[in-house]
Amino acid sequence: MQFTQTDREYMSMAISLAQKGFNTTTPNPNVGCVIVKEGEIVGQGFHIQAGGPHAEVFALREAGAHARGATAYVTLEPCSHYGRTPPCAKGLIDAGVSKVICAMVDPNPEVAGNGLRMLQQAGIEVASGLLEHEARLLNKGFLKRMEHDLPYVTAKLAASLDGKTALKNGKSKWITGPHARQDVQAYRAQSCAILSGADTVLTDDARLNVRNESVSEVSSRLNDDDIRQPVRVIIDSQNRLTPSLSLFKCESKIIILRSKLDNEHVWPHFVEQVCLPTVKNKLDLNAAMQFLASRNINSVWLEAGATLCGVMHEQGLIDEYIVYLAPKIIGEGGKGLFQSNILTEMDQISELQITDCTQIGTDIRISAIKK
DSSP, rough: OOOOOHHHHHHHHHHHHHHTTTTTTTTSSEEEEEEEEEEEEEEEEEEOOOTTTHHHHHHHHHHHHGGGGOOEESSSOOOOOOOOHHHHHHHHHHTTOOOEEEESSSOOTTTTTHHHHHHHHHHOOOEEEHHOOOHHHTTTHHHHHHSSSOOEEEEEEEETTSEEEEOOSOOOSSSHHHHHHHHHHHHHHHHHHHEEEEHHHHHHHHOOOOGGGGGTTTTGGGGGGGGGOOOOOOOOOOOOOOTTTTTGSOOOEEEESSSSSOOOOOOOTEEEEEOOOEEEEEEHHHHHHHHHHHOOOOOEEEEEOHHHHHHHHTOOOOOEEEEEEHHHHHHHOEOOOOOOOOSGGGGGGGOOOEEEEEETTTEEEEEEEOO
């Protein structure tokens, strides 16, 4: 099917709607829906929260009787299975829409084309592939988990212009300005999990939580108890953490990844210890990522020191790098972004593709992905 410019405009609206659920839908994908009849938008909606109505349901409620004979633009194939909510494909059929255009097929094995087939069998005209690239960007983590059984990992890095993250004595507060730190809060809020190492927690006495609920565009629609804190995942293979740290003052889910359980301390009820295999006396990070995916964690925000970031980089476990560069020079002796093996040939260097460069307050934020 050939799509018109008008089709693209309506799907762009659906994509913009889907973005409003960035902070709250996990582990579900972000989805937007626009219903159009005779050139007029009669209903629109987006998925707000896992367990709640899907985007199509909100749009159909708004459209009411006007949905009959209308076209639905959806950023992801309508679901075809019963989960915590009924299948959206059935809802569209029952509402009497005549056409459904979706941006992409859902790779979830429980859907994977079944939703489109259900619609076709009911006599509804279907098409997919409209603005698929833009739709995939809505759900990088969900798609990575569905297609590769791994979460999408984004490494947050902050450095001076000469690439230093801290003074020689380890002091680093604050290299970047307040606007950059607030920007980090927004990225944290959009992530399913925040990953760090024991070194970072001990050095900074870090809480690693989302500290500003205003980053959520839909927070006003939710009760305070429903505002989502990402799971905090800490690698502590040497069992150095203790319950007295500030990390444990914020009551939200924490997973400590270890090679051996710590039975010496009494841990808060929201803390889970998980033992994973080791490789050369180090925690197996591939196994760690597979474990997180098995817990329906789509996206991981990596905030860690040079050692953990370096190993994650070397093992190819980082999908995206977000680097905040501050207009400062630390000079010789400062700590670097990565601690990794020394390279000897130019063809060993990892090449990245810069996807964005934006000024955030006094700092520059650079986003890059693996080629």
